[in-house]
Amino acid sequence: MTVAESAELRARRDEWTREVVRFTDIRLLVPSLVAWALLALTLTWSAGPRWVVTGVLVAVLLGARLLRRSARRLTLVVGVALLVQVAGNGQHALRGVGDLDDLTSARAVVTLEATVTSDPVTLAARGSGEPVVMAKATAHRVDGRGRSTPAYAPISLRGDESLLKVKWHDEVRLRGRLAPPLPGYPELAVLRVSSHEVTKPAGAIARVAEHLRSGLRRAVDPTPADARGLLPGLVIGDTSRTPPDLTEAMQATGMTHLTAVSGSNIAVVGGMVLGLCVLVGVPRRWRPYVVALAILGFVVLARPEPSVVRAAAMGLIGLIGMSRSRRAAGLPVLAGAIVVVLVVDPWMSRSFGFALSALATLGLLLFTRPWGDAIAQRLPPRLAFMGPAIAIPVAAQAMCAPLIVVLQGSVSIVGIAANLVAAPLVAPATIAGVVAALVSVVADAPARLVGWLGAVPTLGIARTARVMADVPGGTLPWPDGAPGAVLLAGLTVLLLLMGRWLGRFALVKPLVAVLIVALTAAMTIPTRVVTWPPEGWRIAFCDVGQGDAAVVRTGPGRALVVDAGPEPSAVDGCLDSLGVEVVDAVVLTHFHADHVEGLPGVIGGREVAQVLVSPIAEPGYQVGEVTRWARAHGIPVSAVAAGDRLAFGDVTAEVWAPVRRIAAGSVPNNASIVLAVHVGEVDALLLGDVEREAAHDLVLRMRRDPQMSSAAAEFDVVKTPHHGSANLDPALMAAVRAPVAVISVGKDNDYGHPTAAHLAMLRSNGYAAYRTDQRGHIAVVERDGRLEVVTAK
Numbered sequence: 001m002t003v004a005e006s007a008e009l010r011a012r013r014d015e016w017t018r019e020v021v022r023f024t025d026i027r028l029l030v031p032s033l034v035a036w037a038l039l040a041l042t043l044t045w046s047a048g049p050r051w052v053v054t055g056v057l058v059a060v061l062l063g064a065r066l067l068r069r070s071a072r073r074l075t076l077v078v079g080v081a082l083l084v085q086v087a088g089n090g091q092h093a094l095r096g097v098g099d100l101d102d103l104t105s106a107r108a109v110v111t112l113e114a115t116v117t118s119d120p121v122t123l124a125a126r127g128s129g130e131p132v133v134m135a136k137a138t139a140h141r142v143d144g145r146g147r148s149t150p151a152y153a154p155i156s157l158r159g160d161e162s163l164l165k166v167k168w169h170d171e172v173r174l175r176g177r178l179a180p181p182l183p184g185y186p187e188l189a190v191l192r193v194s195s196h197e198v199t200k201p202a203g204a205i206a207r208v209a210e211h212l213r214s215g216l217r218r219a220v221d222p223t224p225a226d227a228r229g230l231l232p233g234l235v236i237g238d239t240s241r242t243p244p245d246l247t248e249a250m251q252a253t254g255m256t257h258l259t260a261v262s263g264s265n266i267a268v269v270g271g272m273v274l275g276l277c278v279l280v281g282v283p284r285r286w287r288p289y290v291v292a293l294a295i296l297g298f299v300v301l302a303r304p305e306p307s308v309v310r311a312a313a314m315g316l317i318g319l320i321g322m323s324r325s326r327r328a329a330g331l332p333v334l335a336g337a338i339v340v341v342l343v344v345d346p347w348m349s350r351s352f353g354f355a356l357s358a359l360a361t362l363g364l365l366l367f368t369r370p371w372g373d374a375i376a377q378r379l380p381p382r383l384a385f386m387g388p389a390i391a392i393p394v395a396a397q398a399m400c401a402p403l404i405v406v407l408q409g410s411v412s413i414v415g416i417a418a419n420l421v422a423a424p425l426v427a428p429a430t431i432a433g434v435v436a437a438l439v440s441v442v443a444d445a446p447a448r449l450v451g452w453l454g455a456v457p458t459l460g461i462a463r464t465a466r467v468m469a470d471v472p473g474g475t476l477p478w479p480d481g482a483p484g485a486v487l488l489a490g491l492t493v494l495l496l497l498m499g500r501w502l503g504r505f506a507l508v509k510p511l512v513a514v515l516i517v518a519l520t521a522a523m524t525i526p527t528r529v530v531t532w533p534p535e536g537w538r539i540a541f542c543d544v545g546q547g548d549a550a551v552v553r554t555g556p557g558r559a560l561v562v563d564a565g566p567e568p569s570a571v572d573g574c575l576d577s578l579g580v581e582v583v584d585a586v587v588l589t590h591f592h593a594d595h596v597e598g599l600p601g602v603i604g605g606r607e608v609a610q611v612l613v614s615p616i617a618e619p620g621y622q623v624g625e626v627t628r629w630a631r632a633h634g635i636p637v638s639a640v641a642a643g644d645r646l647a648f649g650d651v652t653a654e655v656w657a658p659v660r661r662i663a664a665g666s667v668p669n670n671a672s673i674v675l676a677v678h679v680g681e682v683d684a685l686l687l688g689d690v691e692r693e694a695a696h697d698l699v700l701r702m703r704r705d706p707q708m709s710s711a712a713a714e715f716d717v718v719k720t721p722h723h724g725s726a727n728l729d730p731a732l733m734a735a736v737r738a739p740v741a742v743i744s745v746g747k748d749n750d751y752g753h754p755t756a757a758h759l760a761m762l763r764s765n766g767y768a769a770y771r772t773d774q775r776g777h778i779a780v781v782e783r784d785g786r787l788e789v790v791t792a793k
Contacts, residue, residue, distance in 0.1 A: 028076070028080075028331075028332050028335035028336065028339075029331050029332070029334065029335040030077065031076050031077040031079070031080035031081070031335070032080055032335040032336075032338045032339050033335075033338075034077055034080070034081055035077075035080045035081040035083070035084045035085070035339065035342070036084070036338060036342060036349055038053070038081050038084075038085065039081075039084045039085060039087075039088050039342060039346055039349040040349040040350050042085070042088070043088050043346060043347065043349060043350060044183065044184055044350075047092065050085075050088070050089055050092070051089065053085060054082070054085050054086065054089060057078055057081055057082040057085060058082065060074075060078050061075065061078045061079060061082060064078060080339060083339065083343065084339065084342045084343060084346065084349075087342065087343040087344075087346050088346040088349075091346045091347070094152040094153070095152065095153040095188050097149075097150055097151065097152050098141075098142060098149030098150045098151045098152075099142060099144065099145070099147055099149045100139060100142045100149070100151040100153055100178075100188060100189060101153075101188060101189075103142060103144045103145065103178055103189075104178045104179070104180055104188065104189040105180065106145075106178075107177060107178055107179055107180075108144045108145055108177070108178055109144065109175075109176070109177050109178075110142050110143060110144035110175075110176070110177075110178055110191075111142070111143040111144070111173065111174070111175050112139050112141070112142050112143075112151070112155070112173070112174045112175075112176075112191060113139070113140045113141040113142075113171070113172075113173055113174075113199070114137040114138055114139045114140060114155065114171070114172055114174060115137060115138050115140065115169060115170070115171050115172075116135055116136070116137050116157075116166050116167065116168055116169060116170045116171075116172060117136045117137055117138055117154070117168070117169070118135055118136040118137075118168065118303070119135070119167075119168055119238075119303070120133050120134065120135040120157075120163050120164045120166060121133070121134055121135070121240060122134075122161070122164070122240075131160075131161060132158055132159075132160075133158070133159050133160060133161055133162075133163040133164055134156065134157065134158055134750075135156075135157045135163060135166065136154060136155070136156055136157070136187070137154070137155050137156075137157055137172070137174075138152075138153070138154055138155070139151040139152070139153050139154075139155050139188075139189075140152070144178075153187075153188035153189070154186055154187045154188065155187050155188060155189045155190070155191055156181060156185075156187045156189070156190045156191070157174065157190075157191050157193055158190060158191070158192050158193065159176070159192070159193035159194075159196070162196070163193060163196065165198075166196065166198060167201070167202050167206070167210060168202060168206055168209075168210070168303055169202035169203065169206040170198045170200070170201055170202050171198070171199050171200035171201075172196050172197065172198050172199060173196065173197050173199050174191060174193050174195075174196045175193070175194050175195045175196065176191045176192045176193040176194045176195075177191070177192050177194070178190070178191055178192075179191075179192065182752065184350065186347035186350075205300055206300075208300075209300050209301050209303070211441070212301055212437040212438070212440070212441065213232075213236060213238065213301065213437070214440075215436070215437050215439075215440025215441060215444070215447060216231075216232055216235060216236065216433060216436055216437040216440065216451075217232055217238070217241075218440060218444055218447070218448075219436040219437070219439075219440055219444070219447040219448050219450065219451035220232065220433075220436070220448075220451040220454070220455065221448075222448055222451070222452070223451060223452060223455040223458075224455065224459060225243055226243060226246055226458070226459055226462035226463075227454075227455035227458040227459050227462070228241055229241040229242035229243055229246065230242055230246065230259065230458050230461065230462055231429060231432075231433050231451070231454050231455060231458045232433070233258070233259030234258055234259060234426065234429050234430055234433060234458065234461075235302075235429075235430055235433030235434060235437070236301060236302045236303075236433075236437075237259065237302055237303075237308070239259050242259065244545065244567065245466075245567075245569060245570070246462055246465065246466065248469070248545070248747070249462075249465040249466045249468075249469035250465045250469075251747060251748070252412065252465075252468075252469040253412060253414055253415055253418040253419075253464075253465050253468040253469050254397070254404065254412040254415030254418065254419065255415075255418055255419060255422060255461070255464075255465050257356070257360075258422065258426060258461065266295055266298065266312055269294060269295060269298045269430070269434060270291045270294065270295055272431050272434070273290060273291050273294040274287060274291050277290055277291070295312060296312075298434070299312050301434075301437065331362075331365055334358070334361055334362060334365060338358055341354065352403065355403055356400050356403060356404075359399040359400050359403060360396040360399060360400055362399055363395040363396050363398060363399030363400070364392060364395055364396060366395070367391065367394075367395035367398070368388055368391045368392055368395050369388070369391075371387075371391035371394065371395060372387040372388035372390070372391035372392075373387060374387075375387040375390050375391055376388075390420060392423070393416060393419040393420050393423055394416055394420075396419075397415060397416050397419065398492055398496075401488055401492060402485040402486070402488045402489040402492065403485065405484045405485050405488050411488065413471075414468045414469075414471050417468065418464055418465065418468040421464045421468075422460070422461045422464050422465075425457035425458070425460045425461050425464075426457075426461070428453075428454070428457045429454050429457040429458045429461065431454075432450055432451070432453045432454025432457075433451075433454050435450050436448075436450040436451045436454060532577060532777070532779075532790075532792055533577060533578045533579065533779060534779050534781045534788075534790040535781070535783075536781045536782050536783050537553060537578070537779040537780070537781050537790070538552070538553055538679045538680050538681075538682040538779075538780050538781065538782050539551065539552050539553070539677070539679065539682060539684055539717065539779070539780045540553075540574070540578055540777055540778065540779040540780075541719065541742045541744055541770075541772060541777065541778040541779075542565065542570065542571055542574035542575075542744075542772070542777055543570070543574070543772040543773070543775075543776045543777050543778075543792070544564075544565030544566065544567070544570040544571050544574065544598060544744070544772075545565065545566055545567070545570060545746040545747075546566060546594055546723060546745065546746030546749045546751075546753070547563070547565040547566040547594035547595060547597075547598070547723075547744065547746070548562070548563040548565065548589070548594065548595050548688070548689075548719075548723075548744045549561065549562070549563050549564055549565040549570070549571045549574065549598065549744070550562040550563060550686055550719060550744075551574070551575065551578055551580065552651050552653075552677055552679055552684075553578075553650070553651075553679065554584050554648040554649035554650055554651045554679075555649040555650060557579055557580060557581045557582055558580070558581075558582045558583070558584055558648075558649060559575070559578070559580045559582075559583060559584070560583070560584055560585055560587065560646075560648050560651055560653070560677075561575070561580075561583050561585070561586045561587070561602055562586075562587045562589065562675060562686055563587070563588060563589055563595040563596075563688075564586065564588065564595065564596060564597070564598035564599045564601065564602050565594065565595070565597070565598035565601075566593055566594040566595075566597050566598060567597055567598050567601070568597075568598050568599070568600045568601025568602075568604070569601060570598060570601070571598040571601045571602055572598075572601035572602070572604065572605075574777060575601075575602065575606070577777070580606070581606055581607065582606065582607045582608075582609075583602060583603075583606055583607070583608040583609065584609050584610075584648035584649065585608075585609055585610050585611070585612055585646070585648060586599065586602055586603070586608060586610070586611045586612065587612045587613075587640075587673060587675065588611065588612070588613045588614070588626060588673075589614060589672040589673040589674075589675075589686070589688035589689065590614045590616070590668045590669060590671050590672045590673070590688060590689060591613070591614065591617065591618060591619060591622040591623050591626065591668055592619075592622065592668055592669070592689065593622060594723075595688075595689070596622050596625065596626050597622075597625075599611075599625075599626060599629050599630075600629055603629065603630070603633050603635060608633065608635050609635075610635060610636050610637070610638065611626065611630045611635055611636070611637045611638075612637075612638060612639070612640045612646075612673075613626065613637060613638070613639050613640075613673075614639065614640075614658060614668075614671045614672065614673050615639040615640075615641050615658065615671070616658060616661055616667065616668065616671030618667055618668050618671070619668060640655050640673060641655060641658060641659070642655055642656055642657050642658060642659040643655065646675075650679055650680060651677065651678070651679045652677075652678050652679075653675045653676065653677045653678070654675070654676045654711075655673060655674070655675060656674040656675070656676055656685075656698065656701075656708065657672065657673065657674035657688075657690065657694060657697070657698060658670070658671045658672065658673065658674075658694070659697065659701070662693050662694055662697070664693045665691040665692065665693045665694075665727070666689075666691055668689075669688075669689040669690065669691050669694070669722060670690060670691050670693050670694035671694075672687070672688025672689050672690050672694065672721070673688055674686065674687055674688055674690060674698065676711055676715075680782045681716075681782050681785065681787065682716050682717065682780055682782060682787060683711075683714050683715050683716050683717075684715060684716065684717040684718070684719065684780070685712075685715045685717070685718045685719070685736055685738070686719045687718065687719055687720060687721040687732075688721060689721055689722040689723075689725075690721045690722070690728075690732075691721070691722065691725070691727045691728065692727050692728055692729050695721065695728055695729035695731075695732040696729040696731070696732070698732055699729060699731045699732050699735055702735055709735075712735050712736045715736055715737075715738040716738055716739060716740060716780070716787055717738055717739075717740045717741075717742060717780050718733070718736055718737075718738045718740070718741050718742070718767070719741075719742050719744065720733070720741050720742065720743050720754075720758065720762070720769075722753075723743065723744060723745040723746075723749070723751070723753040723754065724743045724745050724753040724754020724755055724758040724759070724771075725751075725753060725754075725755060725758065726755040726757040726758055728758065728761075730761050733761055733762065733765055733767075734765050737765045737766060737767065738767065739766075739767070739768060740767065740768050740770065740780070740789055741762050741767035741768070741769045741770070742769075742770050742771075742772075742778055743758075743769060743770070743771045743772070744772050745771055745772060745773050746773060747773040747774075748773075749773075754769075754771065768789075770789060770791065774793070775791035775792065775793050776791060776792035776793035777791065777792040778790075778791050778792075779791070
């Protein structure tokens with residue numbers, strides 16, 4: 001490094017030191033954070049306690065005013081808290097107008113007039129196998145129980161595929177039954193739509209936006225599946241076509257923020273427009289206004305939903321800073337943006353997305369410059385410009401990690417590396433996507449060419465996610481909830497405070513530093529990730545997402561497979577990892593998609609002797625699929641029912657259900673094959689997806705059958721039914737209680753599985769619950785006469 005370069009870096013560091021006091025002006029930041037926390041705490045309270053809090057704030061504010069100068073800081077804190085608290089009370093008052101709240105409590109059938117505020121999305125099929133379409137709307141009027149009253153509240157819509165025809169900002173008339181939402185959600189009601197009509201199509205701006213969005217989707221149609229699904233997500237947050245396995249890979253690597261419209265999207269668009277302004281010679285004083293206009297247009301394109309408004313608010317912080325002469329504007333502007341967003345939409349106070357955006361922005365404001373300069377000083381001169389680029393994802397990850405632990409229950413070790421690799425690819429992909437959407441207005445052919453240009457960096461992002469997701473030990477299990485967040489936050493602060501000392505220590509005593517790092521890695525990285533499958537495994541429960549797939553070892557390289565999950569690649573990968581080459585039988589407990597759609601992944605490339613199915617052949621479509629797949633490989637299909645006995649190598653199994661067709665509830669779920677499996681010293685009960693009716697039938701039969709009752713007391717493992725659904729007879733789980741319960745469930749699924757009631761029931765009966773969404777593959781291992789549970793995460 002030359003003397004001139006050293007002087008330049010020293011000057012930049014001195015400039016930072018001179019500005020640090022002004023830059024860290026927290027006079028408004030602390031009040032905004034206190035107000036935010038108080039609003040998040042009280043927003044779901046009933047009216048009485050909320051108004052008590054408001055009254056206390058008013059009294060404290062009046063008292064602080066009497067003290068005048070000595071209580072200026074307290075006045076500011078209480079004043080901001082009172083402002084957002086009043087906004088929250090006002091929101092509740094609007095929601096209480098009319099009869100909507102009472103009709104929701106009564107689960108009444110009503111007619112609603114509303115404005116659609118989101119694009120309809122299709123949720124995974126369940127129950128009868130028919131998909132469920134969800135959308136959000138704002139209610140304006142409700143007719144029910146002989147009265148017509150106004151309404152001012154957000155609602156959630158559920159319906160069949162006909163609901164896909166409505167567009168964002170359409171005014172609609174809906175008919176259906178109301179139901180209360182889950183506690184803590186911003187929607188006042190859930191409407192199960194039976195019929196609907198569009199009374200007023202969306203306006204010209206919404207139609208233009210939809211035309212541009214459709215143009216972007218057409219532009220990427222010829223590209224590979226990863227680019228076709230991911231590029232619209234990067235540009236406008238549309239993840240409807242993203243492959244499920246790519247979504248899982250991005251979750252594992254902490255990259256899902258890329259497919260949610262965020263401040264980074266706003267920054268990319270703003271930077272592109274600013275560059276054009278410089279290129280065409282727009283006067284400096286007009287540039288912020290041109291960039292602001294472009295950002296507003298992008299918000300319309302991406303739809304002004306809460307997450308997009310949040311991103312625009314955070315992105316505009318940089319715009320305001322650009323128009324000021326001092327970088328010290330950053331923190332006050334961030335604080336002001338937080339307060340404005342909470343006043344406009346108090347429910348943002350309980351949004352994890354808003355919290356992550358605010359924390360990431362705070363990290364960038366506090367750390368990007370000093371860390372970037374420090375990194376640049378240690379890089380070769382020609383690479384010094386990369387200092388800030390490296391510092392940005394590190395700063396954002398450091399600030400957001402404690403909150404991400406609350407959401408994921410794990411720490412992504414490869415998250416920073418994955419985001420560093422992907423970061424340079426995001427801007428060209430986003431710019432190409434925006435340009436493709438604009439060009440599509442003129443013609444599709446050139447738009448497709450631009451779409452291919454955007455597909456190249458997008459495929460790089462997808463490849464990064466997939467490769468990093470497969471890194472052994474890439475995800476470190478961590479205590480979830482508040483304790484895990486506090487622990488990680490404490491460790492992060494400790495590392496920040498001691499980082500410089502640790503660096504000096506590593507330089508002075510490198511060998512000791514290497515030994516400490518190696519010891520820490522050995523203690524924290526699970527050895528099971530490099531020793532999977534564990535020696536002596538008897539039963540493995542595969543992580544196949546929102547579905548079931550269990551593997552019972554019948555001998556070396558051989559297994560009995562119970563269910564195949566929702567898609568072939570997941571179960572195929574699990575069987576490969578277990579070394580299964582021969583399948584003595586595939587038992588499909590029932591014909592729902594989340595149990596049978598993965599069958600081609602089991603029978604492809606393996607020797608499969610037979611497929612055993614439930615005698616209740618419903619739903620017909622999946623029955624036909626299973627039959628075709630098995631016939632194509634010459635595999636016989638036969639039904640089994642209660643009383644049948646199976647024996648394969650080291651495994652014996654008794655079929656406990658079904659006995660008969662149960663018409664109540666879900667017929668296919670209640671027709672699930674229930675297997676009592678014995679392998680080695682392990683006894684397991686696999687309950688399929690039985691619901692309350694079939695579960696109660698099992699309880700009654702155990703009471704009548706001493707052999708079943710005796711076997712129920714000996715189980716070591718129970719695979720709980722229906723992915724942790726609350727639709728279950730607790731008496732069954734009490735009757736078959738075992739040391740270990742396994743819940744086969746998909747991460748961030750749309751059904752809220754496993755439910756709080758299901759988990760509470762397991763705890764009350766003394767089960768140790770293991771979940772595939774948190775632990776990955778789960779194996780029951782027999783070692784030296786003892787049973788152990790080993791997980792892949």
